[in-house]
Amino acid sequence: MRSPAQIALSVGVVALGVLVTGVTATLPSEGGYAGIGPNFIPAVVAAGIIVLGLWLCYEAFTGGWRQMGEQTEVFQASPFIWVSVGLLAHMVLIGPSGFVIAGTVLFACVARGFGSRRIARDVAIGLVLSLGVFLFFVKLLNVNLPAGWLAPVLGGAGI
Amino acid sequence: MEALSALMAGFAVALKPINLMWGFIGVTLGTFVGVLPGVGPALTVAMLLPLTVKLDPTGALIMFAGIYYGAMFGGSTTTILLNTPGESASIATALEGNRMAKAGRAGPALATSAIGSFVAGTIATLLLTLLAPIVVDLALRFGPAEYFALMVFAFITVAAVLGSSTVRGLTSLFLGLLLGLVGIDSQTGQARFAFGVPELLDGVDVVVLAVGLFAVGEALYVAAYQSRLSASIEKMKGSLLMSASDWKRSWPAWLRATAIGFPFGTIPAGGSEIPTFLSYATERKLTKHPEEFGRGAIEGVAGPEAANNAAATGVLVPLLTLGIPTSATAAILLGAFQNYGIQPGPLLFQTQTELVWGLIASLYVGNIILLILNLPLIGIWVKVLQIPKDLLYAGILVFATLGAYSLHQSWVDLATLYIFGLLGFAMRRWDIPVGPAVIGLILGPLAETQFRRALSISQGDPSVFVTQPISATFLAITLLLLVVPFVVRYTGRSRRKAA
Numbered sequence: 001m002r003s004p005a006q007i008a009l010s011v012g013v014v015a016l017g018v019l020v021t022g023v024t025a026t027l028p029s030e031g032g033y034a035g036i037g038p039n040f041i042p043a044v045v046a047a048g049i050i051v052l053g054l055w056l057c058y059e060a061f062t063g064g065w066r067q068m069g070e071q072t073e074v075f076q077a078s079p080f081i082w083v084s085v086g087l088l089a090h091m092v093l094i095g096p097s098g099f100v101i102a103g104t105v106l107f108a109c110v111a112r113g114f115g116s117r118r119i120a121r122d123v124a125i126g127l128v129l130s131l132g133v134f135l136f137f138v139k140l141l142n143v144n145l146p147a148g149w150l151a152p153v154l155g156g157a158g159i
Numbered sequence: 160m161e162a163l164s165a166l167m168a169g170f171a172v173a174l175k176p177i178n179l180m181w182g183f184i185g186v187t188l189g190t191f192v193g194v195l196p197g198v199g200p201a202l203t204v205a206m207l208l209p210l211t212v213k214l215d216p217t218g219a220l221i222m223f224a225g226i227y228y229g230a231m232f233g234g235s236t237t238t239i240l241l242n243t244p245g246e247s248a249s250i251a252t253a254l255e256g257n258r259m260a261k262a263g264r265a266g267p268a269l270a271t272s273a274i275g276s277f278v279a280g281t282i283a284t285l286l287l288t289l290l291a292p293i294v295v296d297l298a299l300r301f302g303p304a305e306y307f308a309l310m311v312f313a314f315i316t317v318a319a320v321l322g323s324s325t326v327r328g329l330t331s332l333f334l335g336l337l338l339g340l341v342g343i344d345s346q347t348g349q350a351r352f353a354f355g356v357p358e359l360l361d362g363v364d365v366v367v368l369a370v371g372l373f374a375v376g377e378a379l380y381v382a383a384y385q386s387r388l389s390a391s392i393e394k395m396k397g398s399l400l401m402s403a404s405d406w407k408r409s410w411p412a413w414l415r416a417t418a419i420g421f422p423f424g425t426i427p428a429g430g431s432e433i434p435t436f437l438s439y440a441t442e443r444k445l446t447k448h449p450e451e452f453g454r455g456a457i458e459g460v461a462g463p464e465a466a467n468n469a470a471a472t473g474v475l476v477p478l479l480t481l482g483i484p485t486s487a488t489a490a491i492l493l494g495a496f497q498n499y500g501i502q503p504g505p506l507l508f509q510t511q512t513e514l515v516w517g518l519i520a521s522l523y524v525g526n527i528i529l530l531i532l533n534l535p536l537i538g539i540w541v542k543v544l545q546i547p548k549d550l551l552y553a554g555i556l557v558f559a560t561l562g563a564y565s566l567h568q569s570w571v572d573l574a575t576l577y578i579f580g581l582l583g584f585a586m587r588r589w590d591i592p593v594g595p596a597v598i599g600l601i602l603g604p605l606a607e608t609q610f611r612r613a614l615s616i617s618q619g620d621p622s623v624f625v626t627q628p629i630s631a632t633f634l635a636i637t638l639l640l641l642v643v644p645f646v647v648r649y650t651g652r653s654r655r656k657a658a
Contacts, residue, residue: 005589006589009585009589013330016337020337020352023352027349027351028347028349031346031347031611032615033614033615033616033618033619034611034612034614034615034619035614035618035619036611036614036619037347037349038344038346038347038349038351040611041340041607041610042340042351042352045333045336045337045340048329048333048336049330049333049334049337052326052329052330052333053330055326056326056327056330059326065324065327065589065590066324067323067324067590068323068589068590069323069590071384071588073384073385074384075383075384076382076383076384077383079382079383080379080382080383082382083378083379083382083552083556084379084577086556087375087556087560087573087576087577087580088577090560090573091570091573091574091577092570094560094564094570094573095570099561099564103557103560103561106553106556106557106560107553107554107556107557108553110378110382110549110552110553110556111549111550111552111553112549113382113549113552114381114382114548114549114552114553115548115549116549116550122549122550122553125550125553126553126557129554129557130557133557133558133561137561137565141210141213142213143209143213143565144565144568145561145564145565145568146568
């Protein structure tokens, strides 16, 4: 039974190996007393990745990867997308809006992805958690976290 | 006896109120996060690593050892009450522990697991105390060639021999090795695989990789495949007290499991997975109550849980004395040392005596605190288990992103985190182990340094690796480990054909 995903992943590993080989070719090879330079181990790693990719291809084309665990559940796109949206929104928001708002948005999106329909509750819990973490890290551990839009409320905390 | 006086000095460090406090915070945090389903020790340590940036090394590492231990203790609670083992080392416990809980004997199951973990952890720490100076003496004679051979040996056992598939384990390892190459070459200052991105010049941080693979990857996987499933939590019924017969059946199992677990931890055998299963099999064979196995036999909980903790301590032997991590969690702990510019290894015992013996002494203290935390206070942890899945994963991701972001205050780390999350999702879905990648990232650059150093000393003569006896032996064993399974399979197949 051929799995398109396994074939794609196997070919992807080979392609990665080829890409690494290409980058390795641009690295200098002079290495002083050792006789090998900064390009030697990358070349070994590139060769290893290509060999392993070909091995995966061989398995994928001859009956599929060996010793695979059983996968019975079906892929659910919408939870996957909600979690992804949360993470990407957090990445975009954390600079301008600050840690607390970005964390709240992330929390609500992930909770939604895991099937929660109580948005108000999720936002409230996310806000309390993010605010608590922010104050703990900034006030007690002196770790810098951005205050963003809430800077006037949070006072001098953060950056 | 030298070890004894060093250990006494270590206790003086570990019992300082400030270090005692860090140890206490560590084991409490470790237990708390370890109880959360789906969060194993590796992720617990990785997520909490950024907490330590502003702490002094001794306090921070004592806290980390506590987190490592605490996550082990906490994980068993989850396994017994929830039957969703957070990590492979708990599968054996799940077999009997969850059955005991279903039969209303959750109390004794939790008790034998906590007391067994304490007994095994304490004996194993004692063995660590005695063994470490001996290994250090040996390791001081190692040159770069020996270290390199030892690291290759560790790579191959962790990636190729353990796990379900040699090729997928090795693929994961090589991905880690590749990520380890990113950044400035320590020997020549040459930038490699950085593509002009300043954030990449520092290299890939182990926190981002481990949290991406374990937390983000796991969250994406559970969301996509299991968000509709709900696990049932067993009630904490019955008393925590073990009956006389429980004690009688538990203590030999604890001791046997320690004898199995500790040696397995010290060799690069992937941590505690094999010893827990071996211990389970041993107890099953030796029991006087074979009819109870599969229906909740107390030996089947006592043994694997003790083996798990003994192995976890055993892992610290190669980590502290040689600087070689043999499990994903140990690799992340090594990352914690590196954050302070400290390289574990034989020299650590000479230059940082206070730190290393303080750390070892803190393990004794931590075990006692954990016993108290996990028995009388078990009710608190049962409450933690009841956090619903949606809030649990939302919370995990808030902490996961916090850890990655606080490294450089840069969104680039968050983008990398998400990419590693997608990678972790794919690896989980297609059964590619993630541990070897984490070990490759941490150990790869160290192996490259030793390799090039060895060649520098030999003036470029590669025979140095096979002419020195220790190095040659390790490389020969490594080759055997790789080749023998194939030979066995091939001859087995041709024999079957012939028959």
